[in-house]
Amino acid sequence: MQIVALPAFIQESLRIYPEVQPLARPYQWTVNLGLVCFQIAIVAAWILLAKFARNHKLMHDALPWISLIIWMAAIGTFLVLALGVHLMGIYGAGGPGVALMVFITVSCGAAATLLFIAKRSKLRTELHQEPAAKL
Numbered sequence: 001m002q003i004v005a006l007p008a009f010i011q012e013s014l015r016i017y018p019e020v021q022p023l024a025r026p027y028q029w030t031v032n033l034g035l036v037c038f039q040i041a042i043v044a045a046w047i048l049l050a051k052f053a054r055n056h057k058l059m060h061d062a063l064p065w066i067s068l069i070i071w072m073a074a075i076g077t078f079l080v081l082a083l084g085v086h087l088m089g090i091y092g093a094g095g096p097g098v099a100l101m102v103f104i105t106v107s108c109g110a111a112a113t114l115l116f117i118a119k120r121s122k123l124r125t126e127l128h129q130e131p132a133a134k135l
Contacts, residue, residue: 006031006032007028010024010027017093023087027087030082037079044066044068047065048069070116073113073116081102081106084099
């Protein structure tokens with residue numbers, strides 16, 4: 001997607017909206033950074049699922065992976081919000097479709113971030129209660 005689809009989409013958008021030509025390169029880098037955040041989060045989730053599949057219920061080494069997913073989701077969500085605010089609010093381009101896509105993406109990203117924060121808090125609580133249960 002980053003190599004073929006994104007540049008093709010950008011070229012098509014520039015053909016339709018030539019006034020956004022100065023934004024093409026910075027936006028492409030920002031979108032690529034957002035995609036890298038998503039890919040890192042997917043790899044971290046895959047690693048976590050592999051650990052949980054081996055019947056590790058409470059693992060201290062899961063917390064850094066969950067934190068990585070949280071950071072990647074938060075950064076990716078911020079990048080989408082920043083692009084949306086810049087494109088529509090500051091530059092004055094885009095329409096209802098762009099606003100809807102930004103709203104949906106930011107809503108889902110914020111929900112995923114909050115969900116993983118809650119999961120990390122629950123896991124920390126369980127890890128701190130584990131030694132007390134052995135007494």
